[in-house]
Amino acid sequence: MPSPDAQPAFDVNPSALEGCGRTAQHLGGQIPLETAKITEPSDQAASTLQGWLTGPAIHNCAAGWKALLDKLAGEMGSAGTKLTTAAATYRQNEQNVSVSMNGVTGTSTYRPPANDPFNTVLTSDLSPAAEARRAAGAGKAQ
Helix, strand or coil: CCCCCCCCCCCCCHHHHHHHHHHHHHHHHHHHHHHCCCHHHHHHHHHCCCCCCHHHHHHHHHHHHHHHHHHHHHHHHHHHHHHHHHHHHHHHHHHHHHHHHHCCCCCCCCCCCCCCCCCCCCCCCCCHHHHHHHHHHHHHHC
16 A cells, blocks of 8 residues: 555656747737737628628627637736746756755766765766776675
């Protein structure tokens, strides 16, 4: 039975969050430029239908769509801002944790201390020094 205190694990990719946020902001900014083009053609069509109920209906339909799309643009811009802010917050939190644990700024900058009793070697470190530490650690295990 899993621990009731266990939290589901998830990964966050700040670059993906930021990219999605910037895309949402960009697209949200493009929508009003396009919706501004809706009213003139629909009003021209409506003016040719004076005396018909269809004329005002065309105008109201286009105005309604414009209002909804402009609202969507604002929501996309707001969501984009929140995503980019979340990305920046994740990055800052990672840097804060790195500094508090290692006294080193940035991510993935861990360097084992000179007197590391465990011969810690990152699996991503393929340097000759890391290979030597791996070999030394393998020799001790035998």
